[in-house]
Amino acid sequence: MVTEIFQPKKILCVPLDPVHDVGIKLINAELVKHGHTTELLAPDLPIESIIKKAAAGRYDFILVSRTLGYGIAELLARFVDQLDAAGIRERTKIVIGGKAVTPELAAELGFDKGFDEHASIEHITAYIEGREAAAQSASIKKVKKNIPSGHSYTFHHKEIEALLERIVDKTLRWSEGKTTPGIRRAHLREEILHTKENAKHEQLELQYHELCDREIVEGNSEHHFPKGVRIVRNDELNDLEKMLNSHNPHNPVTIQHNAGQPLVFKFLGSGCPVMDIMHGKICERWGIDGFLIINPSWEARYEGLLEGMLTHENDGTITSLENIRLMKRWLDPATLLTVRAHRGLNTPETTLLAGEAGADLTKIDLVYGSLGAGTDPERLTMDGIESIRIAGKYKMAFDIPGNDELSGVPAWKTLAGLLINVMLGKKLGTHAILKPLFCYGPHIVLNGQMKLNFVDYNAAKIHALKEIVDCPIWPGEPIAFMTQTEDRVQSANATSYHASLAASLGVDAITIASTDEAYSRGPISIASRIDSIRAVTDAFRFMGNADIAPTPAMQAFKNQLIEKITETLRAAAEAEHLPDAINKGILGNAEDGAYPGKFGKGTVTSAGIQ
Amino acid sequence: MENSSAFDKIMDGLDIETYLVCSDVQEGKRLALQLGKEMNLGDVDIMFEEFDGYGMRVRLRKYIYKPGNAYRWLK
Known part of the structure; x- marks a missing residue:
């Protein structure tokens, strides 16, 4: 800012670097804008020529740009000595800026001031003008995005719409008058959470535990937890609070280069909510828009959920109400949070807890939950329908991950399954989000759809879905699945290429x-999280508003996908209801590598029998 | 062969990439250099560092050989 006491300075800008002079050109331009008189020399002039020039003019400042490297310190020290010898130092301040420059090193070499590569032009200009630099915004104020907004959920493909209506209507009729232990526990949990009367509370807890496996009852009543689980101690919570109250995001980053690029989500599920929160806060600073809480696989197999703030030694964070609330408390209000609910016997209750804790989304896929995640199709259909209702009650959208493709299910069957979920959401008044995979799945490997490139078939999935329905699309889960290795550069590259494709296709989120995703012997490290975020940030900058052009094969793949999705749904519409279609293998069969799950088999009962 | 040091087999340099929890850039850099010493690497270069408010993403490097040294892996 130019002030009343402003006095223009005379400045010599010296790019000592043989090639790179962009930084000093930008600084020079800004100084000129501020009304200073500057002269910008050509890069890499001999030191003697620079000294001659500096001696001829009466400069207030000489700004030198130079990356510090091998043997450069000696060159700079010689430069300063010659300025001294020419008597220039007496009237001129000498400043250096560039990579690897530190204030200490600059002083050691005889410069009046040094700026590293992170110094802003404002800081340098403020130094020249002898004022404090204007305070930079401590944080980027994000606005929470509502992913379903802007989508009408209108089906453009009328035959598919009619088939989905038939399948869903039959399924909803089949579900009437039935219940499961999971549904009953969700209802009890809701009562428990809203009952203040002690006696009633205890009675409800007893009823709840009657519907739980022994391990859950022992955990909740005696704190005898499954192996590796323990309560988060108060001192750990206090230390976390102190840590987060004393640290704030520094120079926060936005991943997207423009507003049209997708939101970027990451998983949280180290096992420990304290570690998850630290990872979450750091990822927020690097620009992440939201997180998916991933629970341990064993949690899904028990009837009933553990209560309390709990940590767990292995992969997956326990989705207790207290754990979700803890994460919600510390994450930025604009950060979106989705809780995986659909993988086991606690789907309705997990959705309820997500809603109670203030989560924004929940993850439910009736088909994948039955075919790839081990739950009996009848049980998961009942529980899933109730969960979608609960999600609607808490105004949470639900995202539908098509991860059954990873078992070997063809993409069209997976996409047909996703669309059934969308129609269920529509009928039950809850917004769904399609999550087709960007993956090199087994069926694709065997059938060669990605033999020539990874672009056409992934793009075909998105174009096919867009042609069928106007619904948000969020490729996952994660993108580039089965293309990543343990090599970090390869993994970051694979992620960034797929992110570029997603941005090019105009999807809502990724x-x-x-x-270290492909490393299976331990949890994710924060350094590895930052790696892939940086890769995507650069990819989005690289893509900007440009597009990736698929080959003509994409159209053929897209048409084939729509045709086969329709065929799949025609067959599913002939089944009695969704669980029947799943059990008959219409949405994925043994030949594909998909088997109906067994957990919770035989637990769907008439609502009158308890 | 069995007695040769794994260090001898490093072709040129050893990089350490991690995230150090710290309160500011100066503390992060101090910790990075201290880490090199605690790992018995002596003085290490901080190739890259970025402080984000909670800690610092760092890439440290220790050169085992300078150009023209006698490369023990060549024996």
Whole structure:
């Protein structure tokens, strides 16, 4: 800012670097804008020529740009000595800026001031003008995005719409008058959470535990937890609070280069909510828009959920109400949070807890939950329908991950399954979000759809879905699944290429892996999380508003996908209801590598029998 | 062969990439250099560092050989 006491300075800008002079050109331009008189020399002039020039003019400042490297310190020291010898130092301040420059090193070499590569032009200009630099915004104020907004959920493909209506209507009719232990526990949990009367509370807890497996009852009543689980101690919570109250995001980053690029999500599920929160806060600073809480696989197999703030030694964070609330408390209000609910026997209750804790989304896929995640199709259909209702009650959208493709299910069957979920959401008044995979799945490997490139078939999935329905699309889960290795550069590259494709296709959001995603013997590290975020940030900058052009094969793949999705749904519409279609293998069969799950088999009962 | 040091087999340099929890850039850099010493690497270069408010993403490097040294892996 130019002030009343402003006095223009005379400045010599010296790019000592043989090639790179962009930084000093930008500084020079800004100084000129501020009304200073500057002269910008050509890069890499001999020191003697620079000294001659500096001696001829009476400069207030000489700004030198130079990356510090091998043997450069000696060159700079010689430069300062010659300025001294020419008597220039007496009237002129000498400043250096560039990579690897530190204030200490600059002083050691005899410069009056040094700026590293992170110094802003404002800081340098403020130094020249002898004032404090204007305070930079401590944080980027994000606005929470509502992913379903802007989508009408109108089906453009009328035959598919009619088939989905038939399948869903039959399924909803089949579900009437039935219940499961999971549904009953969700209802009890809701009562427990809203009952203040002690006696009633205890009675409800007893009823709840009657519907739970022994391990859950022992955990909740005796704190005898499954192996590796323990309560988060108060001192750990206090230390976390102190840590987060004393640290704030520094120079926060936005991943997107323009507003049209997708939101970027990451998983949280180290096992420990304290570690998850630290990872979450750091990822927020690097620009992440939201997180998916991933629970341990064993949690899904028990009837009933553990209560309390709990940590767990292995992969997956326990989705207790207290754990979700803890994460919600510390994450930025604009950060979106989705809780995985659909993988087991606690789907309705997990959705309820997500809603109670203030989560924004929940993850439910009736088909994948039955075919790839081990739950009995009848049980998960009942529980899933109730969960979608609960999600609607809490105004949460639900995202539908098509991860059954990873078992070997063809993409068209997976996409047909996703669309059934969308119609269920529509009928039950809850917004769904399609999550087709960007993956090199087994069926694709065997059938060669990605033999020539990874672009056409992934793009075909998105174009096919867009042609069928106007619904948000969020490729996952994570993008580039089965293309990543343990090599961090390869993994970051694979993620960034797929993110570029997603941006080019105009999807709403993506889930990205960390660069250690393919490493299966331990949890994700924060450094690996930052790696892939940086890769996507650069990819979005690289793409900007440009597009990736698929080959003509994409159209053929897209048409084939729509045709086969329609065929799949025709067959499913002939089944008695969704669980029947799943059990008959219409949405994925043994030949594909998909088997109906067994957990919770035989637990769907008449609502009158308890 | 069995007695040769794994260090001898490093072709040129050793990089350490991690995230150090710290309160500011100066503390992060100090910790990075201290880490090199605690790992018995002596003085290490901080190739890259970025402080984000909670800590610092760092890439440290220790050169085992300078150009023209006698490369023990060549024996």
